[in-house]
Amino acid sequence: MADQYERSAEFVDVMIAPHWAALAPPLSQALRDVTGPVVDVGAGGGQGTRVIAEAVPEAEIVAVEPSAALRSVLLARVNESAELRDRVTVLPEGFLEAALPQKLGAVVAMNVLGHFDPAGRQRIWSLLAERLIPGGRAVLNLQPPTEPMTVPESRFADVRLGRRRYEGWGRAEPAGPDRITWHMTYRTYHDDQLVDELEVAYAWWVLDERRLRAELGGHGLAPSRTGPAELGLYLIERAGT
Numbered sequence: 001m002a003d004q005y006e007r008s009a010e011f012v013d014v015m016i017a018p019h020w021a022a023l024a025p026p027l028s029q030a031l032r033d034v035t036g037p038v039v040d041v042g043a044g045g046g047q048g049t050r051v052i053a054e055a056v057p058e059a060e061i062v063a064v065e066p067s068a069a070l071r072s073v074l075l076a077r078v079n080e081s082a083e084l085r086d087r088v089t090v091l092p093e094g095f096l097e098a099a100l101p102q103k104l105g106a107v108v109a110m111n112v113l114g115h116f117d118p119a120g121r122q123r124i125w126s127l128l129a130e131r132l133i134p135g136g137r138a139v140l141n142l143q144p145p146t147e148p149m150t151v152p153e154s155r156f157a158d159v160r161l162g163r164r165r166y167e168g169w170g171r172a173e174p175a176g177p178d179r180i181t182w183h184m185t186y187r188t189y190h191d192d193q194l195v196d197e198l199e200v201a202y203a204w205w206v207l208d209e210r211r212l213r214a215e216l217g218g219h220g221l222a223p224s225r226t227g228p229a230e231l232g233l234y235l236i237e238r239a240g241t
């Protein structure tokens with residue numbers, strides 16, 4: 001699997017950190033009463049893994065992260081916490097390739113679903129239907145745009161560390177009926193002087209709530225909104241529970 005984050009990994013974890021300040025409370029709430037094992041799909045540098053560990057004490061956590069670059073951030077984060085080191089297993093495969101526990105208490109897929117094409121999503125829904133234990137659930141977010149469209153360039157991150165400041169910029173354009181391409185620019189300033197500029201592109205599959213509901217329905221699953229509306233968070237459970 002190509003590592004789409006190979007060149008941007010140094011920026012991704014620090015730039016996503018502020019979003020986790022907003023995501024952590026509703027994710028913790030959505031995981032209330034869950035028992036393990038919990039899978040963190042595309043754990044990145046482990047911001048969410050840390051939230052899961054706090055929300056579901058003592059549960060086994062499997063953090064799946066195929067990007068070697070981001071996985072090194074994740075492993076360092078796990079290694080530095082006695083609490084995480086004891087119960088987080090990091091797997092280097094993609095979610096659909098990883099050897100996961102046969103029974104799952106929860107699956108968390110934050111900021112990652114757009115990496116899966118429609119066939120891949122069907123395999124995710126099958127896996128949930130087969131492996132979630134009674135009371136088990138998935139928590140995921142749908143990020144805008146939910147249909148292919150042009151997104152004008154805007155700054156999504158501005159982080160100062162020491163004498164350096166890191167800016168993240170993003171724009172998107174349609175790349176097919178269900179796809180967009182995100183173009184990201186990461187700029188580094190030293191004492192406010194531009195010293196580095198990195199451009200990367202990511203392929204992203206878009207999905208809206210109507211289609212999510214229809215796809216899940218085919219597997220006996222149903223989504224419900226959770227948390228503040230602007231976060232686009234969904235709880236997925238067996239239909240009728």
Ligand SMILES: C[S@@+](CC[C@H](N)C(=O)[O-])C[C@H]1O[C@@H](n2cnc3c(N)ncnc32)[C@H](O)[C@@H]1O
Nearest residue numbers: 016041042043044067070094095110111112115
């Ligand atoms: C935008 S990052 C989000 C990271 C993390 N979930 C967070 O919110 O901080 C998307 C992550 O999905 C991972 N990813 C991409 N394809 C994947 C796949 N097939 N299976 C599991 N993870 C995948 C990437 O390597 C990356 O770490």
